[in-house]
Amino acid sequence: MEVVEKGVRRLTFALPFGIDHVHCYLLRSSSGGWILVDTGLGSADPEAQWRPVLDELDAPIEQIIVTHMHPDHVGGARDIQELTGAPVLQGREDYDQCVAAWGHRDTERFVAYWTSHGMPGLTIEGIARESERLMAAVHWVEGPQLLDPGDEVDGWRVEVLRGHADGHIVLLRDGVMIAGDTILGGITPAIGLYPNSRPDPLGDYLQTLDRIEQLAPRVAYTGHRAAVGDPTARAREIRSHHIERLSYAQQALDGEPLSGYDVSLALFPGDLPPTLRRFATAESLAHLERLVHEGRAGRAGLAYVRTGI
Numbered sequence: 001m002e003v004v005e006k007g008v009r010r011l012t013f014a015l016p017f018g019i020d021h022v023h024c025y026l027l028r029s030s031s032g033g034w035i036l037v038d039t040g041l042g043s044a045d046p047e048a049q050w051r052p053v054l055d056e057l058d059a060p061i062e063q064i065i066v067t068h069m070h071p072d073h074v075g076g077a078r079d080i081q082e083l084t085g086a087p088v089l090q091g092r093e094d095y096d097q098c099v100a101a102w103g104h105r106d107t108e109r110f111v112a113y114w115t116s117h118g119m120p121g122l123t124i125e126g127i128a129r130e131s132e133r134l135m136a137a138v139h140w141v142e143g144p145q146l147l148d149p150g151d152e153v154d155g156w157r158v159e160v161l162r163g164h165a166d167g168h169i170v171l172l173r174d175g176v177m178i179a180g181d182t183i184l185g186g187i188t189p190a191i192g193l194y195p196n197s198r199p200d201p202l203g204d205y206l207q208t209l210d211r212i213e214q215l216a217p218r219v220a221y222t223g224h225r226a227a228v229g230d231p232t233a234r235a236r237e238i239r240s241h242h243i244e245r246l247s248y249a250q251q252a253l254d255g256e257p258l259s260g261y262d263v264s265l266a267l268f269p270g271d272l273p274p275t276l277r278r279f280a281t282a283e284s285l286a287h288l289e290r291l292v293h294e295g296r297a298g299r300a301g302l303a304y305v306r307t308g309i
């Protein structure tokens with residue numbers, strides 16, 4: 001555990017896939033306890049995972065906040081909730097998404113979605129196998145205290161910043177943003193279109209970048225990698241990145257209708273393992289939907305065609 005700021009500690013867990021780590025944060029509460037933000041993946045042995053953390057703390061964890069419903073953020077919520085008895089707080093919209101993603105599994109719908117976007121059967125089988133494994137590590141909590149934008153938790157203001165996840169919340173106080181994955185240094189947050197997504201996640205995310213510039217926090221403590229020391233500048237960089245990727249996606253539409261999967265092969269070439277191809281396809285779909293919203297692409301059934309010049 002690392003002190004990153006007076007009253008803010010960072011706790012890092014290793015991840016077995018993709019990015020190799022995730023950061024959780026501990027915020028000193030006004031009563032001298034701790035508020036845990038994010039929980040890593042669920043563990044087969046919660047005691048072994050969390051006891052060293054609890055032993056290192058000088059006071060109990062009083063509340064557990066989840067920034068968003070991705071496995072590496074919500075996954076350990078039930079583990080630490082059971083160990084501490086602390087209540088879990090989660091964004092209202094994010095909780096709905098959490099229930100939709102992890103609450104009831106609909107394999108048919110899952111397969112139909114990726115098939116309709118052009119993904120080959122073998123890749124879908126691979127994704128299904130990997131997501132089965134992932135499900136086992138998502139120990140989310142039913143019936144959390146629901147947070148809305150503008151709520152305050154012990155002096156930290158809640159905002160919803162959409163895009164990486166539809167109902168992603170962040171916490172803000174005195175120029176400090178506990179950002180989850182809304183902004184990251186060195187890598188760009190994944191923005192993907194999924195079966196339960198809002199219709200234009202990249203459009204949502206571009207608004208989030210505007211909002212971060214407006215808020216101009218001094219620092220953003222992020223879910224992965226190093227903290228972002230100049231979130232405004234980083235928001236501008238990430239916006240330029242997406243503007244560039246949007247033109248690549250438009251250029252990939254060269255006449256014939258193409259599926260999201262086809263476009264992902266142009267934007268993310270190479271032989272990717274199934275889960276990474278899923279990210280690539282979801283990300284390509286988010287870009288294609290943005291192009292449709294901007295009038296730069298059209299739909300041909302579930303495929304996309306270039307419009308205009």
Ligand SMILES: [Zn+2]
Nearest residue numbers: 068070164181
């Ligand atoms: Zn995430």
